[in-house]
Amino acid sequence: MATSEDVARLAGVSRATVSRVLNGSARVRPATAERVRHALVSTQYRPDVVAQSLAGLRSKTIALNLLPHADSPKALSLSNMGDSGHYFYLELLQFLEREISQAGFDLTLPSHASDDSTEFVRTLRLRRVAGALMIATHPSDRITSALIASGIPTVFIDGIGQGPQATYVKSDHVAAAELAVHHLLGLGHRRIAIVDGPVATLSGAERLLGYQRALGAGGVPVRPELICETTFGTADAFRATVALLERTRDFTAVVAGSDLMAMGVIRALRERGLRVPSDVSVVGFDDVDLCEYLDPPLTTVRQDRPALASGAVRLLLAMVVGQTGCAPLIVPSELVVRQSTAPPPGRR
Amino acid sequence: MATSEDVARLAGVSRATVSRVLNGSARVRPATAERVRHALVSTQYRPDVVAQSLAGLRSKTIALNLLPHADSPKALSLSNMGDSGHYFYLELLQFLEREISQAGFDLTLPSHASDDSTEFVRTLRLRRVAGALMIATHPSDRITSALIASGIPTVFIDGIGQGPQATYVKSDHVAAAELAVHHLLGLGHRRIAIVDGPVATLSGAERLLGYQRALGAGGVPVRPELICETTFGTADAFRATVALLERTRDFTAVVAGSDLMAMGVIRALRERGLRVPSDVSVVGFDDVDLCEYLDPPLTTVRQDRPALASGAVRLLLAMVVGQTGCAPLIVPSELVVRQSTAPPPGRR
DNA sequence: CTGAAAGCGCTTACAG
DNA sequence: CTGAAAGCGCTTACAG
Numbered sequence: 233m234a235t236s237e238d239v240a241r242l243a244g245v246s247r248a249t250v251s252r253v254l255n256g257s258a259r260v261r262p263a264t265a266e267r268v269r270h271a272l273v274s275t276q277y278r279p280d281v282v283a284q285s286l287a288g289l290r291s292k293t294i295a296l297n298l299l300p301h302a303d304s305p306k307a308l309s310l311s312n313m314g315d316s317g318h319y320f321y322l323e324l325l326q327f328l329e330r331e332i333s334q335a336g337f338d339l340t341l342p343s344h345a346s347d348d349s350t351e352f353v354r355t356l357r358l359r360r361v362a363g364a365l366m367i368a369t370h371p372s373d374r375i376t377s378a379l380i381a382s383g384i385p386t387v388f389i390d391g392i393g394q395g396p397q398a399t400y401v402k403s404d405h406v407a408a409a410e411l412a413v414h415h416l417l418g419l420g421h422r423r424i425a426i427v428d429g430p431v432a433t434l435s436g437a438e439r440l441l442g443y444q445r446a447l448g449a450g451g452v453p454v455r456p457e458l459i460c461e462t463t464f465g466t467a468d469a470f471r472a473t474v475a476l477l478e479r480t481r482d483f484t485a486v487v488a489g490s491d492l493m494a495m496g497v498i499r500a501l502r503e504r505g506l507r508v509p510s511d512v513s514v515v516g517f518d519d520v521d522l523c524e525y526l527d528p529p530l531t532t533v534r535q536d537r538p539a540l541a542s543g544a545v546r547l548l549l550a551m552v553v554g555q556t557g558c559a560p561l562i563v564p565s566e567l568v569v570r571q572s573t574a575p576p577p578g579r580r
Numbered sequence: 581m582a583t584s585e586d587v588a589r590l591a592g593v594s595r596a597t598v599s600r601v602l603n604g605s606a607r608v609r610p611a612t613a614e615r616v617r618h619a620l621v622s623t624q625y626r627p628d629v630v631a632q633s634l635a636g637l638r639s640k641t642i643a644l645n646l647l648p649h650a651d652s653p654k655a656l657s658l659s660n661m662g663d664s665g666h667y668f669y670l671e672l673l674q675f676l677e678r679e680i681s682q683a684g685f686d687l688t689l690p691s692h693a694s695d696d697s698t699e700f701v702r703t704l705r706l707r708r709v710a711g712a713l714m715i716a717t718h719p720s721d722r723i724t725s726a727l728i729a730s731g732i733p734t735v736f737i738d739g740i741g742q743g744p745q746a747t748y749v750k751s752d753h754v755a756a757a758e759l760a761v762h763h764l765l766g767l768g769h770r771r772i773a774i775v776d777g778p779v780a781t782l783s784g785a786e787r788l789l790g791y792q793r794a795l796g797a798g799g800v801p802v803r804p805e806l807i808c809e810t811t812f813g814t815a816d817a818f819r820a821t822v823a824l825l826e827r828t829r830d831f832t833a834v835v836a837g838s839d840l841m842a843m844g845v846i847r848a849l850r851e852r853g854l855r856v857p858s859d860v861s862v863v864g865f866d867d868v869d870l871c872e873y874l875d876p877p878l879t880t881v882r883q884d885r886p887a888l889a890s891g892a893v894r895l896l897l898a899m900v901v902g903q904t905g906c907a908p909l910i911v912p913s914e915l916v917v918r919q920s921t922a923p924p925p926g927r928r
Numbered sequence: 929c930t931g932a933a934a935g936c937g938c939t940t941a942c943a944g
Numbered sequence: 945c946t947g948a949a950a951g952c953g954c955t956t957a958c959a960g
Contacts, residue, residue: 233702235953246931251955258956261929281706282639283953285630286936293688322670333691338707340641340688343681354581358629359686466873495873502875525814525843527850527875583937594947599939606940609945631937634952 234275243271254279290362293338294548296328298367319492320518320535321367324389327541328365335549337362349374353382362552365544366391370432385551387544390434392560397551399558401544405435405517408533408565409442410449412487412515415531415567417450419575421485421513425458427472427497429489436461436489439517443487458483462493469496477504484512484576491516491523491532498526498572509574519568529570539563582623591619602627638710641686642896644676646715667840668866668883669715672737675889676713683897685710697722701730710900713892714739718780733899735892738782740908745899747906749892753783753865756881756913757790758797760835760863763879763915765798767923769833769861773806775820775845777837784809784837787865791835806831810841817844825852832860832924839864839871839880846874846920857922867916877918887911 236254240247245264252258253268260268271277285291298321332339342355352375356364363385369376371392379386380395388400416424426443429436440461444454457480462472469488473496476486486501488494494516498508506512508528516523519534543561550558584602588595593612600606601616608616619625633639646669680687690703700723704712711733717724719740727734728743736748764772774791777784788809792802805828810820817836821844824834834849836842842864846856854860856876864871867882891909898906 233705236955237953247954248932248956249930252930255955259929264929278702278706280953282630282633282708283936284955286634286938286952287954287956288936289955291630292691319667319670322667329689333689336691338688338690340686341677341681342686343640343684345684354626357581358626360630466870470873492870495870499873499875522814522840522843522870525818525847527847584939585937595938596940596948597946600946603939607945612945628937631952632939634936634954635938635940636952637939 234277235280236277239268239271239275239277242275243267285360289360290552291338291360292336293340293359293361294332295342295356295359295361295364296325296339296367297341297364297369319520320490321390323520324367324535324537324541327537328545331542331545335545349378353378353384356384357382363387363548365389365548366393368433369393370434385548387548387551389540389544392434394560396556399547399551399560401540401547401561401563402434403535403540403563403565405438405565406442406445408517408535409439409487410446411565411567412517412533413443413446413450415569415573416485416487416513416515417446417452419485419513419573421576422452423455423458423483423485424452425460425476425483425486427460427462427469427476427486427488427493429462429464429493431461433464435517436464439487439489462489464490464493466492466496469493470500471496473497473500474504477501477506485573486512486514488514488516491518491520491530494530494532494572495526509572511577513573513576515573517565523568524570526572528572531570531573532568534566534568536563536565582625583628584625587616587619587623587625590623591615633708637708638900639686639708640684641688641707641709642680643690643704643707643709643712644673644687644715645689645712645717667868668838669738671868672715672883672885672889675885676893679890679893683893697726701726701732704732705730711735711896713737713896714741716781717741718782733896735896735899737888737892740782742908744904747895747899747908749888749895749909749911750782751883751888751911751913753786753913754790754793756865756883757787757835758794759913759915760865760881761791761794761798763917763921764833764835764861764863765794765800767833767861767921769924770800771803771806771831771833772800773808773824773831773834775808775810775817775824775834775836775841777810777812777841779809781812783865784812787835787837810837812838812841814840814844817841818848819844821845821848822852825849825854833921834860834862836862836864839866839868839878842878842880842920843874857920859925861921861924863921865913871916872918874920876920879918879921880916882914882916884911884913 236247236250240250253260253265367389369391376393380398383397385397390402392400428440431437447454460472460476462468488497494514501512508514516530516532519532523530523532540563547558584595584598588598600608601613715737717739724741728746733745738750740748776788779785795802808820808824810816836845842862849860856862864878864880867880871878888911895906
């Protein structure tokens with residue numbers, strides 16, 4: 233593999249000059265630059281990224297971390313995604329990877345030795361990452377503040393955190409939940425339950441808030457016994473729904489905290505002899521790929537994955553090249569009506 | 581951040597010695613080693629991974645690539661996984677990440693500038709990756725041979741490739757398909773269709789083979805009109821099943837190429853008025869998390885994800901430390917009977 | 929505009 | 945057993 237030395241020799245210049253035309257870091261006489269450029273292609277030169285990093289430049293690497301309501305970096309990115317509760321993030325990741333790769337950056341999932349937030353930042357620094365993408369971190373996490381203080385450009389996705397070199401991107405989950413509830417209200421439902429994800433989570437908290445607000449706006453009292461909170465896992469949503477049904481059957485619709493949770497909700501409803509949507513309507517969130525293949529196809533509120541991903545990468549890259557104080561990006565959601573919602577029983 | 585210089589000064593030795601105790605690369609007098617170790621902890625020293633890489637060592641980084649039947653490295657890892665057809669690999673990745681992280685390695689998804697296989701290898705070399713994990717590469721890919729020739733330790737997962745520093749890990753998809761078909765045969769089915777993934781794919785090809793073999797062993801003739809091939813996507817499985825139904829309805833069971841494909845199959849069956857399993861039984865492969873929440877809960881053949889992942893990482897790490905000629909690992913699958921299979925209509 | 933030199937933080941022969 | 949030196953491949957002040 234050709235080194236910058238080889239290129240320099242071939243072009244009859246010094247390595248410094250080669251570096252300069254490569255990085256456009258200083259003015260080079262057009263003729264020389266041209267010679268260098270020729271040498272560059274004829275040697276098939278590729279800069280050694282490791283050497284570049286060592287020489288002080290930040291590497292062209294973005295660290296990725298997914299830490300749903302866990303205060304510890306040890307909570308691994310993918311491991312957190314593994315339980316199907318996080319399929320949505322996977323679909324998001326797909327777009328994220330595309331954008332980052334197109335910008336010529338590598339994505340790295342660093343292994344964290346300890347679970348201390350100082351160590352976390354140190355690990356990123358040691359790898360000289362250009363920036364960090366943090367998915368689903370809770371605002372009060374130690375890591376959030378450590379990262380903001382570190383000055384490493386970072387964007388929080390579905391999390392909140394702001395600083396000179398930090399900002400965030402998220403869907404408006406409050407409005408999304410309002411959309412879901414309005415839809416149900418519009419169909420004639422009045423007794424609407426919610427099987428929500430953890431309120432310690434941004435989306436969990438916001439969806440609950442939206443649910444309450446929309447109910448209020450519709451003149452429907454919020455009934456605490458219809459509010460369930462659990463994890464984003466399908467199995468837990470199933471259990472929570474079973475518990476809800478044991479408590480009361482006085483509802484005709486349920487807002488599930490996510491599409492995957494909706495699967496658990498629907499299964500519980502059915503096992504107890506309730507039909508969806510004729511007895512109970514169910515609406516989810518995210519609009520994960522498989523929604524339309526569920527039985528019944530799931531009515532849900534879609535998060536705009538491409539907008540979320542490209543927004544996040546755009547902001548991150550802007551900060552990497554020095555921009556500061558970027559405003560957060562709030563992405564609107566969209567109701568997708570399929571067949572898991574219908575008017576309540578006595579109302580058709 | 582403390583450098584090895586700092587540690588050396590504090591311990592009253594040279595950087596070389598620090599390096600030696602760190603890497604155990606040479607004998608150091610116990611007393612000195614002890615002093616160094618003290619200095620190590622009191623300075624909270626962490627080696628600079630970038631510098632280590634540059635100094636000639638391979639980095640503690642494993643490259644990850646997912647290239648289902650694509651001859652191009654441009655086909656991005658996650659992007660390939662994004663269509664839900666690859667949820668299984670995501671669940672696998674979860675285990676992979678855990679194992680790799682525990683071993684102290686980072687996982688990197690390198691961005692590939694071109695789609696040439698030489699460039700591919702070069703990219704890995706430039707990043708000084710310790711090894712590569714290739715998921716679902718086709719044996720005849722250019723990349724497969726380039727990688728084997730490169731000498732970079734690599735293990736192919738759900739792919740095939742062998743060399744001094746390359747080996748593979750996979751489920752026995754043939755046996756898995758036989759399991760599925762035997763189960764159906766045992767229930768009394770004789771007319772069994774298959775909606776398979778691409779035969780250009782290892783699992784697609786093997787599952788078809790197993791299907792044919794099991795049928796033969798059961799004395800049931802293989803009928804070409806009952807064999808469909810499509811992608812691993814749910815939507816395509818849906819379409820293929822619709823097409824199959826237009827051709828013939830003379831079957832009482834279908835073997836789907838994967839769980840996600842099974843979702844498409846079931847949906848198509850239902851839309852055409854067929855009930856599952858009373859009219860038609862359906863069996864999938866993989867045993868993805870959500871199988872038990874489908875309606876009906878899906879009978880499937882489970883791939884042993886933990887065994888696949890830990891086997892792959894173990895082999896890779898062995899090669900990273902110099903072992904050569906590792907034998908491939910074939911992992912057995914297991915039938916999981918749920919409720920999408922039942923005896924054929926007239927036979928209960 | 930361009931080159932010689934120093935430096936990024938480590939490791940590894942080479943001497944002793 | 946241990947240190948001084950060279951080197952990994954690049955970049956960036958510093959001179960000119």
